[in-house]
Amino acid sequence: MRCTGEWRAIGGDVRAQETRILPSGPAAIAEAARLIAAGLPVAMPTETVYGLAADATSGEAVARIYEAKGRPFFNPLIVHVRDIAQASQFASFGEEARALAARHWPGPLTLVLKLREAGKIASLVTAGLPTIAVRAPAHPAMRDLIAATGRPLAAPSANASGRISPTRAEHVLASLGGRIPLIVDGGATAHGLESTIVAADGGRLRLLRPGPIDLGLPLERGGTVEAPGQLESHYAPAKPVRLEALVAGEDEWLIGFGTIAGHASLSPSGDLVEAAAALFERLHEAEASPQKRIAVAPVPDQGLGAAINDRLRRAAAPGRYAP
Numbered sequence: 001m002r003c004t005g006e007w008r009a010i011g012g013d014v015r016a017q018e019t020r021i022l023p024s025g026p027a028a029i030a031e032a033a034r035l036i037a038a039g040l041p042v043a044m045p046t047e048t049v050y051g052l053a054a055d056a057t058s059g060e061a062v063a064r065i066y067e068a069k070g071r072p073f074f075n076p077l078i079v080h081v082r083d084i085a086q087a088s089q090f091a092s093f094g095e096e097a098r099a100l101a102a103r104h105w106p107g108p109l110t111l112v113l114k115l116r117e118a119g120k121i122a123s124l125v126t127a128g129l130p131t132i133a134v135r136a137p138a139h140p141a142m143r144d145l146i147a148a149t150g151r152p153l154a155a156p157s158a159n160a161s162g163r164i165s166p167t168r169a170e171h172v173l174a175s176l177g178g179r180i181p182l183i184v185d186g187g188a189t190a191h192g193l194e195s196t197i198v199a200a201d202g203g204r205l206r207l208l209r210p211g212p213i214d215l216g217l218p219l220e221r222g223g224t225v226e227a228p229g230q231l232e233s234h235y236a237p238a239k240p241v242r243l244e245a246l247v248a249g250e251d252e253w254l255i256g257f258g259t260i261a262g263h264a265s266l267s268p269s270g271d272l273v274e275a276a277a278a279l280f281e282r283l284h285e286a287e288a289s290p291q292k293r294i295a296v297a298p299v300p301d302q303g304l305g306a307a308i309n310d311r312l313r314r315a316a317a318p319g320r321y322a323p
């Protein structure tokens with residue numbers, strides 16, 4: 001198959017390409033691992049729903065997940081690992097979290113844990129939050145792919161934005177066909193329902209999304225985590241943010257894009273995949289700068305640009321910073 005070079009964003013849109021479907025097995029896993037190493041997303045079966053997996057350590061690979069899904073915003077993603085040892089490289093396990101993982105992993109339980117500083121996870125995966133969602137899936141194809149790539153894999157459900165989660169390869173094809181290079185077909189998923197999500201990041205355990213594993217916890221109020229506005233803690237810089245800025249004003253740190261250089265740039269070449277991958281890093285950097293204010297150059301509102309602008313508008317909304 002020809003793919004890597006051609007499978008990229010053009011003007012914020014994904015160029016139509018042949019989507020291959022391979023039956024789950026060693027050949028499919030080898031091809032999936034090759035594509036993941038090339039920074040592309042691949043649809044994989046898990047025991048819950050099909051996931052659209054990409055290398056969680058590469059911001060650009062993760063940006064391509066959003067691009068393929070056509071998602072108009074960035075939501076933090078679940079990182080899939082083999083086991084507690086691999087997750088411990090970037091997430092902190094308290095006693096309760098360790099006990100839950102020991103009991104339910106591999107399986108349909110996602111834990112939201114404190115992100116470890118030293119970790120190498122792309123900031124687009126956590127959407128800039130200080131926590132990270134991790135799970136060790138039980139499905140052998142996904143487990144084999146994590147082993148073959150040697151990488152933690154970020155994977156939201158493999159459906160186009162606004163569609164329901166896919167439980168068969170055919171569902172993935174109907175929704176993402178022509179937008180991703182490969183679907184690994186493992187038949188119908190066992191649970192057909194997304195994993196249970198529990199926050200175990202210090203303090204009491206909180207159920208954020210009910211799922212196949214019932215821990216007897218009440219659902220946290222406002223705990224539906226599907227919509228980004230409903231996330232309890234949303235990353236927002238602790239400084240006022242001005243959008244559509246062409247030049248830096250007095251005491252402003254300007255985040256550039258394309259021909260507007262700024263103090264730092266989302267993407268000097270105006271590439272939206274690169275800009276999405278860099279977004280949260282640039283915001284954190286701006287927050288730590290000596291300037292009291294943040295300004296951001298205009299970003300075109302098409303394709304991934306819509307998701308970037310959604311986050312920027314949230315960051316700029318009045319009241320999001322401590323005055």
Ligand code: TXA
Binds near residue numbers: 231
């Ligand atoms: O079963 C599943 O969990 C499937 C398979 C593919 O593993 N994945 C899945 O991912 O459902 P997704 O992206 O559709 O849902 C992940 C949910 C989102 O609602 C997101 O807001 C939440 O997890 N989430 C991720 N990181 C979080 C964090 N640090 N804090 C709170 N919620 C988080």
Ligand code: MG
Binds near residue numbers: 156157165
């Ligand atoms: Mg989903």
